[in-house]
C-alpha cells in the first residue's frame with residue numbers, strides 16, 4: 001500500500017482519491033481541500049500526507065522509474081506460484097484458497113497444525129504469491145516513537161505494567177516533535193506511530209497539540225495509546241491523526257480479562273469498531289503464545305481479525321518478560337509465527353500484514369522470512385536513544401540499540417534484495 005514516491009491524483013470523489021504510480025492505481029484518503037485532481041501527492045498508509053510541487057515530483061519520478069521497474073522484476077522473479085495440484089488434504093485446502101473460497105475453521109486448523117517442512121514452504125510461497133497479486137511490490141515501513149513508558153494498567157504480559165519496578169520516562173511535547181522532525185527531515189519517514197503506555201498524565205489538549213504539530217510536518221500520525229476514551233480518540237482524529245493501532249490481544253474473553261485485569265474484550269472491541277467508524281485507518285491484531293491458548297484460539301483470533309477488517313494486521317508472539325507473571329512462559333516457535341502470517345494472508349488476501357518487532361525478537365531472520373510468507377510491512381524504532389531501552393514492554397526487544405541509521409540501511413537493503421519498494425524510508429528528502 002505504501003509507495004511513498006509522488007503520484008498524480010487522477011480522480012477524487014468525496015474523500016477517496018485515486019493515485020497513479022507509473023500506471024498502477026491506488027486508492028487513498030484525502031481530507032477535504034487537501035488536494036485536487038492533477039496534484040502530485042505523497043501518500044502513506046493509504047492516506048494523503050502532503051502535496052509536492054510538480055517539478056520536484058517529476059524529477060523524483062524520472063530518477064526512480066528505472067529502479068522501480070527493476071525492483072518489480074526482482075519481486076516477480078522471487079515470487080512463483082507453487083504447484084498445488086494433487087489430492088492430499090493439504091493441497092486441496094490450498095486449491096480452495098486459490099479459488100478464493102472461504103476455508104473452514106477445521107481447514108485453517110489443519111494448516112496451522114502442519115509441521116512437514118515441504119508443506120510449510122508451499123504454504124509460505126502460496127501466501128507470498130497472494131501478497132504479490134494484491135499489492136505488487138509495495139511495502140510499508142513505519143517509524144514508531146515510544147514517548148512514555150508509564151502505564152496505569154497491570155497487564156500480565158507487559159513489561160511496562162504498573163507494578164513492575166522500572167525506571168519510567170515521559171517525553172515532553174517539544175521532545176516528541178523534535179524527534180519526529182528529525183525523522184522526517186533527516187531520515188525521510190512519512191508515518192509515525194506515536195505509542196505509549198496508558199499514560200493519563202498528558203492532558204487531552206497536550207495530545208491534541210502533539211498530533212497537530214507532528215501532522216504539520218507532512219506525515220501520517222498513527223496513534224497507539226491503548227485503552228483511552230472514545231472522546232479522546234475523536235478529538236485526536238479531529239486534530240489530524242488518521243491511523244490507529246489497537247490490538248484486541250486475544251479473542252478468548254476469559255483469557256482477555258485474566259491478562260488485562262479490570263477490562264473486557266467486549267469494551268475493547270467496541271472501541272476498535274468505533275475507531276474504524278469515525279474514519280481512522282485501523283491496525284489491529286493479537287498476541288499468540290499466551291498461557292491457556294489453544295490452536296483453536298489462534299484460529300479464532302485470525303478470524304476475529306478478519307471480521308474487524310482492519311487496514312493493517314499487527315500480531316506478534318508473546319515474549320515472556322521479567323517483572324510480569326508470564327515471565328516463565330514458553331516461547332512459541334518461529335514456524336508457528338510464520339504460519340500465522342501465511343494463514344492471515346489466505347483468510348484476508350488483500351491485507352497489509354506487519355512483521356512485528358516482537359517477532360524479530362523471537363527470530364532474527366523474521367523480517368525476511370515474514371516478507372516471504374505473506375507479510376508486506378515493517379516497523380523501525382525511532383524512540384530517542386536515551387530512553388529506547390526503557391520502553392521494555394518485553395525482554396530482549398529487537399532494535400533497541402542506538403543504531404537507527406544502520407537499521408534503516410539494512411532495511412532498505414533487505415527490501416531491495418526482495419524487490420520490494422523501500423520508498424518510504426529515507427529515499428525522498
Ligand code: 5AD
Pocket residue numbers: 157158159247249286287316317318319320321358393394395
Ligand atoms: N510480548 C509481546 N508483545 C507484547 N505486548 C505487550 N507486552 C508484550 C510481550 N511481553 C504487545 C501488546 C500490546 C502491544 C503494544 O505490545 O500486544 O498491544
